[in-house]
Amino acid sequence: MKKLNVAIVGCGFMGRTHSNAYCKIGNFFDVPYEIVRKTICDFNEEKARAHAARWGFESVETDWRRLLDREDIDIVDICLPNNMHAEAAIALAKAGKMIICEKPLAMNGPEGLKMVKAVEKAGVPNLVSYNYRRMPAVTLAKKLIEEGRLGRIFHYRAKFLQDWTISRDLPQGGDALWRLDVKVAGSGVTGDLLAHCIDTALWLNGSMDKVNAMTETFIKERKHTLTGKVEKVGIDDACAFLARFSNGSLATFESTRYARGHKALYTFEINGEHASIAWDLHDSHRLQYFEHRDPGALRGWRSIHVTDGDHPYMKNWWVPGLTIGYEHSFVHQLYDFLQGAASGKPTGPTFRDALETQYVCDAVLKSARTSRWEKVAKVR
Numbered sequence: 001m002k003k004l005n006v007a008i009v010g011c012g013f014m015g016r017t018h019s020n021a022y023c024k025i026g027n028f029f030d031v032p033y034e035i036v037r038k039t040i041c042d043f044n045e046e047k048a049r050a051h052a053a054r055w056g057f058e059s060v061e062t063d064w065r066r067l068l069d070r071e072d073i074d075i076v077d078i079c080l081p082n083n084m085h086a087e088a089a090i091a092l093a094k095a096g097k098m099i100i101c102e103k104p105l106a107m108n109g110p111e112g113l114k115m116v117k118a119v120e121k122a123g124v125p126n127l128v129s130y131n132y133r134r135m136p137a138v139t140l141a142k143k144l145i146e147e148g149r150l151g152r153i154f155h156y157r158a159k160f161l162q163d164w165t166i167s168r169d170l171p172q173g174g175d176a177l178w179r180l181d182v183k184v185a186g187s188g189v190t191g192d193l194l195a196h197c198i199d200t201a202l203w204l205n206g207s208m209d210k211v212n213a214m215t216e217t218f219i220k221e222r223k224h225t226l227t228g229k230v231e232k233v234g235i236d237d238a239c240a241f242l243a244r245f246s247n248g249s250l251a252t253f254e255s256t257r258y259a260r261g262h263k264a265l266y267t268f269e270i271n272g273e274h275a276s277i278a279w280d281l282h283d284s285h286r287l288q289y290f291e292h293r294d295p296g297a298l299r300g301w302r303s304i305h306v307t308d309g310d311h312p313y314m315k316n317w318w319v320p321g322l323t324i325g326y327e328h329s330f331v332h333q334l335y336d337f338l339q340g341a342a343s344g345k346p347t348g349p350t351f352r353d354a355l356e357t358q359y360v361c362d363a364v365l366k367s368a369r370t371s372r373w374e375k376v377a378k379v380r
């Protein structure tokens with residue numbers, strides 16, 4: 001079997017989820033490559049060495065540029081903060097590496113477009129890590145929609161609620177907290193959390209035409225970890241928007257890091273002519289399903305425990321009834337990516353697919369500024 005030498009760049013939270021996927025995949029899925037965890041790269045050498053020892057990487061680099069000339073690296077998995085995605089992905093694609101990139105694709109649409117052009121020109125397999133598509137219950141939702149069970153779709157409703165930035169003492173910048181620094185993150189909840197909701201929505205319900213949004217920054221100044229100074233906060237702490245999909249359905253999206261009591265409450269509900277479905281990340285192995293065509297006396301919401309062998313991905317794990325979790329979505333994503341790379345039939349979301357999410361985020365942020373409906377740019 002062909003060896004696939006992997007380099008991961010960045011060993012923060014996402015570097016760990018991706019490393020775990022490379023460790024587990026061969027144990028649970030038949031993959032078309034022999035995975036070799038070749039190099040972990042982080043500018044903090046001590047952190048990189050500790051990561052290499054814990055997750056079994058053969059070597060350490062402290063600058064991703066060193067990977068450009070390394071012929072022993074086939075795939076680079078970019079788990080860097082958002083403002084570093086473009087430069088790394090474009091250069092590494094030119095060097096012929098397959099690329100997996102953490103979400104969101106870029107800081108904004110124009111930057112994302114350059115990344116799409118680079119991977120397509122280089123002809124390298126590419127994927128953006130919108131992992132929630134690969135939660136088995138979400139994949140099942142996709143299957144039910146594709147089978148036409150919902151019929152015409154009228155409504156799409158999604159939320160992603162957290163509560164970890166309520167304290168004004170929390171600084172911006174630095175490890176993990178770069179998410180609060182607009183120069184590094186590009187935006188706040190729109191790019192970090194709503195981007196997940198948007199990716200899932202585009203996948204399940206097709207393109208969006210226009211949006212009308214409002215955002216708020218509740219805490220206007222925070223100390224910056226790197227400068228030590230109190231600086232203006234440029235991210236959106238909360239965002240809510242209305243959307244019209246090209247299929248005629250109406251949507252509402254909401255995200256905040258100020259919903260006390262909610263840690264990662266990603267939920268969506270879709271209402272169709274014949275059926276509705278709903279999903280909740282806090283109860284991630286269940287898909288709620290209401291089928292209007294059931295006999296009247298039996299009609300009601302079914303709570304499908306998505307753990308059976310005939311549910312997406314589940315036959316590769318334990319026995320029916322036993323649940324899996326968040327980290328498994330990264331294993332599934334990697335499995336699909338590798339199948340796509342080997343067969344030449346790419347799996348989504350490719351960079352091009354993720355550009356559409358980026359365009360929706362851009363339109364949302366623009367609408368929050370203009371207080372008007374804004375059109376979503378088309379990916380051509």
Ligand code: SOE
Pocket residue numbers: 162192193196264
């Ligand atoms: C932020 O708290 C965060 O870690 C996001 O960056 C992830 O994409 C999301 O899945 C969970 O929340």
